[in-house]
Amino acid sequence: MVQITLDNLAHSYLPNPQSEDDFALKQLDHVWKDGEAYALLGASGCGKSTLLNIISGLLVPSRGRILFGDRDVTHQDTVARNIAQVFQFPVVYDTMSVGDNLAFPLRNRGMAPAAIAAQVQKIAQMIGMEDQLGRKARGLTADAKQKISLGRGMVREDVNAILFDEPLTVIDPHMKWELRTQLKALHNEFGHTMIYVTHDQTEALTFADKVVVMHDGRVVQLGTPEDLFDTPEHTFVGYFIGSPGMNLIDADVAGDTAHCGGHAIDLGGHYRAPQGRVQIGIRPEFVTLTTGDYGLPVTIKRIEDVGRHQILRAEFAGKPINAILPEGFAMPAGANRLHFAPDRINVYADDWRVAPLQAVATPERKAV
Amino acid sequence: MDKVQNNKAWFLVLPVLVLVAFSAVIPLMTVVNYSVQDTFGNNVFFWEGLGWFEQVLTDSRAHSALGRQLAFSGIILAIQIPLGIAIAVCMPKKGFWASVCLVLMALPLLIPWNVVGTIWQIMGRGDIGLVGYSLSAIGIDWNYARDPLHAWITVIVMDVWHWTSLVALLAYAGLQSIPQAYYQAAKIDQASRWSVFRYIELPKMQGVLLIAILLRFMDSFMIYTEPFVVTGGGPGSATSFLSIDLVKMALGQFDLGPAAAFSLMYFLVILLVSWVFYTIMTNLDKAEGR
Numbered sequence: 015m016v017q018i019t020l021d022n023l024a025h026s027y028l029p030n031p032q033s034e035d036d037f038a039l040k041q042l043d044h045v046w047k048d049g050e051a052y053a054l055l056g057a058s059g060c061g062k063s064t065l066l067n068i069i070s071g072l073l074v075p076s077r078g079r080i081l082f083g084d085r086d087v088t089h090q091d092t093v094a095r096n097i098a099q100v101f102q103f104p105v106v107y108d109t110m111s112v113g114d115n116l117a118f119p120l121r122n123r124g125m126a127p128a129a130i131a132a133q134v135q136k137i138a139q140m141i142g143m144e145d146q147l148g149r150k151a152r153g154l155t156a157d158a159k160q161k162i163s164l165g166r167g168m169v170r171e172d173v174n175a176i177l178f179d180e181p182l183t184v185i186d187p188h189m190k191w192e193l194r195t196q197l198k199a200l201h202n203e204f205g206h207t208m209i210y211v212t213h214d215q216t217e218a219l220t221f222a223d224k225v226v227v228m229h230d231g232r233v234v235q236l237g238t239p240e241d242l243f244d245t246p247e248h249t250f251v252g253y254f255i256g257s258p259g260m261n262l263i264d265a266d267v268a269g270d271t272a273h274c275g276g277h278a279i280d281l282g283g284h285y286r287a288p289q290g291r292v293q294i295g296i297r298p299e300f301v302t303l304t305t306g307d308y309g310l311p312v313t314i315k316r317i318e319d320v321g322r323h324q325i326l327r328a329e330f331a332g333k334p335i336n337a338i339l340p341e342g343f344a345m346p347a348g349a350n351r352l353h354f355a356p357d358r359i360n361v362y363a364d365d366w367r368v369a370p371l372q373a374v375a376t377p378e379r380k381a382v
Numbered sequence: 383m384d385k386v387q388n389n390k391a392w393f394l395v396l397p398v399l400v401l402v403a404f405s406a407v408i409p410l411m412t413v414v415n416y417s418v419q420d421t422f423g424n425n426v427f428f429w430e431g432l433g434w435f436e437q438v439l440t441d442s443r444a445h446s447a448l449g450r451q452l453a454f455s456g457i458i459l460a461i462q463i464p465l466g467i468a469i470a471v472c473m474p475k476k477g478f479w480a481s482v483c484l485v486l487m488a489l490p491l492l493i494p495w496n497v498v499g500t501i502w503q504i505m506g507r508g509d510i511g512l513v514g515y516s517l518s519a520i521g522i523d524w525n526y527a528r529d530p531l532h533a534w535i536t537v538i539v540m541d542v543w544h545w546t547s548l549v550a551l552l553a554y555a556g557l558q559s560i561p562q563a564y565y566q567a568a569k570i571d572q573a574s575r576w577s578v579f580r581y582i583e584l585p586k587m588q589g590v591l592l593i594a595i596l597l598r599f600m601d602s603f604m605i606y607t608e609p610f611v612v613t614g615g616g617p618g619s620a621t622s623f624l625s626i627d628l629v630k631m632a633l634g635q636f637d638l639g640p641a642a643a644f645s646l647m648y649f650l651v652i653l654l655v656s657w658v659f660y661t662i663m664t665n666l667d668k669a670e671g672r
Contacts, residue, residue, distance in 0.1 A: 072566050093572050105567040107581040118581075122572040152585075166571065 016083045016174050018046040018069060018207065023078035025064055031076065038064045039075070040231040046175070049205040051198070053222035055212060057254065061231040062211045063102075066177050069209065070099045082174060099177040100167035103184065104159035106151040113138070113147035116165050123170070137165045140196055156184045164193065168200055175207040182217065194221055215255050227251045243297070244358075249365045252295045258325060258336045260295045260360075263310075267292050267361050267368075275331050277310050282357035283370020290364035298325065300358035301337035309351035310335075317345070328352065410649075416642035434643035444644060446619070447627040454623055455602040458541050462598055463591065465542070466549025470557055471579065473550070484554075487547040499611025502540040506532075506612070526613060530620035533613045537621055540608055545601070549594045556590035557583060588666065596659045603652060624648055 025039040067073040071092040234248035246252035253259030265272040312328040326337040419427040517524040526532040606625035615622035632641035
């Protein structure tokens, strides 16, 4: 087990990349700490799988280095890196039995038969297929096949890291939860570094200690689920994480006030007037509906009751803006203004978060 | 409301019935007709019953033709299937050279049968043929018109040259359809090249290989033109496969009755083999859960 360092990494699928747009993975420096569980979150096509394949050694990056500890493994293959990887769609060896499938990576490494049998039994128990070990893998359901793939990924105990490339896509929802719990348990037991690629935020936030959010070939934020929720570093993180995502409103920001179409909004910090396209971001959870002259006047479109709470869909200057209202909240007559909790507002210039110079004194907000 | 039975709808099937009758049923029935009758010419026929069938079934000439036919089909399958797979595995998977290989592989398939026969008939000749002359030059007295073994080798090499491409192209298509993730997973699992072939490529190619075997068996079982052009079924009857023997019987000797009986049994054998393959393939699909 080892710390994995990505040093100046970039990858293009084109032989002679010219502009930055040619790169599937833009320049990246990152350290995956030994023994942590990471989730790699991002929309489809953002470079997640590319990054994963570079780490596992299936792809050689166009630029930069990969270090395992102090060892440069950029040009070493997966065998030398000793990495396990599980793919999005089930990969099973059809003509082998379930047990042989699980034993295959161990046999290829020349492990003793008795040890293999014990390990296969253990993994079979974990994926719930002990009673099917003797059965041919051909003709099993996609679910079962993917469980075998997961099992093959986890069967080696000495790996440097286990990489998962959206492994639960084809699995039933209830089984998803169970398998994720198993993965977590496995992580707690062996302390492998795990990198889990997904585009499902719930999966990412429940599985990982640290979430890496990627957008357009770039890592836009690395942080705990709380960091991603409270202080998204990029507008993409804001609207990708959360349901519904963060509201973003064009504004002029100066000092501790933002002006949106002539309406003043109090901010939780002082800002030196940011340059570029300036937006303020506020999560729907921190938007409240008020009456009177206070707050941003909006056009209310509809209210959706999603069970635990209600979602207010409104519009300001033609752009959608959402608020989360408590369950059973009765709308006051004539309510058409939204109030934003000042210390929950983030300011963005050209999509990147601008840190306030100093926080306005509010007791619950920690200094940034 | 009572359902109206209108059997006139059956008339809609009539065009197909007429077409099939003319294309298949009537020609086949004339053969059936010949197979149970005897004639001495002048269009006068005598009822013969199953006599011709009995004669063919006990005829040592038919037996040896069938034996040669099975040996030929067996040998070319044993060569072409592994060779085709090997070529497919070695072919580049993409890029310029993949296209070049595909075109080169397809070439023999585009050449008409009798031209293939002529090419090899000339190639094998000891006096002017490239192969025959070269062999003679290194001291082998190559003569496919005299030596049965030489005749067999020439016919087999010709068939391998003509048809291995088909197997290779089918196998290649099968290989191309294997998702990249299988190879990646195999790398992660540290599988050897042989394991990749044995556990990924071969099982995934199973479907197309069955089709290849079926096609090659059928085609080789009915082979006529090429050996007829090269050896004419000789020397003696060394390369008289079923079709050649049949034509000798039917047109050379004008034994219409036995030839018709022979044809019908020939047809039934092919039907039987097709059915066996069809059953195997549908069972495989069931096992795959398709």
